[in-house]
Amino acid sequence: MNALVAFPILLPFVLIIVLLIFRTVRIAGYIALAGTFLLLMLSFVLFWMVRQQGVVVLQMGGWEAPFGITLVVDYLSALMLVVAAVILLSLAVYAPRFLPGEISITRFFQLFFALAMGLNGAFITGDVFNLFVWFEVMLMSSFVLITMGRTKDQLEGGIKYLALNLVGSMFFLAGAGLLYAKTGTLNMAHLAIILRDDCQAITMNTTAILFFMAFGIKAALFPLYFWLPASYHTPNIVISSLFAGLLTKVGVYAFIRFFTLFFVQDPRFWHPLLLIIAGLTMVAGGMAAAAHYETRRILSYHIISQIGYMIMGLGIFTPLAIAGSVFFTLHNMIAKTNTFLVSGMINKARGTFELKEVGGLFRQSPLMAVLFIIPAFALAGVPPLSGFFAKFILIKAGIENGNFVITSVAVITSMLTLYSMIKIWNEAFMKVQPANEYASRSFRKPSFGEYFPSLFLGGISLLMGVFAVYLFDYTLEAANQLLNPDLYIETVWKGGTGK
Amino acid sequence: MEIVLAIVVGALYTAGVYMMLRRSIVKFIIGVILLSNATNLLVFLSSGLVPGRPAFSGAAGSSSAPAADPLPQALVLTAIVIGLGIVVFALALKYKFFEMTGTDDLDQLQKTDKR
């Protein structure tokens, strides 16, 4: 049964092979649809297993814990896997309808599954170097995806994206090297055993700061985020939405994993640093989003602003705050992807992403307006949608723990988020269409296949809000597992080969 | 010997960062290569140098001398392969970008940052 743990990696692997062999464009979409659906089912099964067993472990090749590669699924991994699979499924529906003709759908889906493989691998693995490898798998496929359309902008954005992410990878690898030099292991559970009890472990801060830089670049934190707004608006909207929902969140996941499991020796240094960075990230992203007038750029800056909230929970470091972080990450993955999907629909209807050039969409397609308002209000934090509860938990945790500065920053940034969402709403949907070359385009109502992914994700946002209690229980469980990793360590360490 | 290699790592990092900060994309890629080699060497050194020893000692503890640690070598091999792939992709990207725009100047890459 435990062999199922490896299947979120193996399934995309099989699909890549299938798509390399059967290159017909017509069936590629169906293969991808079936594959992502299977992936979702698989994630649910893993989640169910986690509910039964607490932590599920697979030792690859039968090598015991510190020697082989360990795959571990706990609540955090399982929740991330489920939400990632939901997004992949909705994009598998969305992609064939929105990719331009010059991008081969088969090729796109090959890379799509390579990205999914890296993503799932990063969520599952229990080994620092293996995490690096999965990060690279993800990065390599994203490099190709971002330059796929081969326009000038995409190549330019690709160079910037490549440059900063490469530096991030170097930091990661150097950190892994130093970690191995100091502790002699790269297994996360073993590291936790060594570092949690060691009072000398404060000297690990030099190593930890390398990982901080690496994950900070991947997650787009305040001084390191500049690759994101320079590149995310260049590729096709399908690829933008794929990146927006998934890539930066893996950085956040790695942050949560590392800074709760073994870099916990020096909270007096790390927690204020994380809080300061989180606050600056929120404000910088939020203000830049308020200043822009192009949907994709606004939404790209928004990604940055929201990363701040996820790190804020990690900086407060109470069970409630970590639960808030996890809740926020899950909510944000869904809602953020959804806003990108809707902006793709706006672009398809009008032919531009510039807000000043479009308008009057509410009159022509009220459905599209509703589809936009759900994720937009979810991001801004309007009840009863998912974002309200995510922010509510974080702010409650902040006040309870006495972190008033960061809490007020979070509340003010919420206003900025609301402002920029209302800006898109006013400009694209309410305003009368300005008389320009885009006005004469014949409007075609989105077909069912085009709006279904957005409806699906919007429905999930709504359900996450309405049934927030249940989700909150799970995220609180995840937070408890993260803050008391005894079960994690014990299952990896003493569970031996798992069977 | 480790001291010398440690200095080499530092020198490679310095050179790599210097090259990355130049204006030309080709020099940037050279910087990436230097930087990735510096990191690989750093990882390689993380287990210390045990020259002339096999990775696993042979039959039944026949020698008391320390065996070399195979793990960093395996890690470095993986990292080299990844570095190779990334460098080739960067070269192809640069090639295509040059073909399209005719410029090799990083200062010309301002379009996606401007509004």
Added chain:
Amino acid sequence: MNSVILQIASKYIKGLLLIFAVLALFRGHNYPGGGFIGGLMAGLALLYDSFAFQAFQVKERLGSKPERYIAGGLAAVLLSFLPSVVGGKELMTGMWISIPLPVGEPFKLGTPFLFDTGVFFIVIGVTLVFVFSLTQKDKWK
């Protein structure tokens, strides 16, 4: 490049390199060598060929697309996981069968070898993609 010396020499060196590549592949696991080194050598042989001739000629002579090599290699890697799943062991456990030979020690064949063969073909495919994409001006993909 159009040099007769290089072209004649490439015929022999290519064969030699391919032989050494397969040798390195079979030597692997217990001795220095293995799928990656072997694959690089084989890729080098074809790279040498594409220096002597034109890259597209090599591509034509190859008969199938480099993507097929990658797909085949990945499939072989996947196949090497199967015995451990069927045998009820942990995933990716090495499984060996012993084939007795008429002379000398028995020949041991295991899943790591299948894995290595997969890597061998992936590396060849990837090297070819590198070469073709960096040398062909019009077909950049």
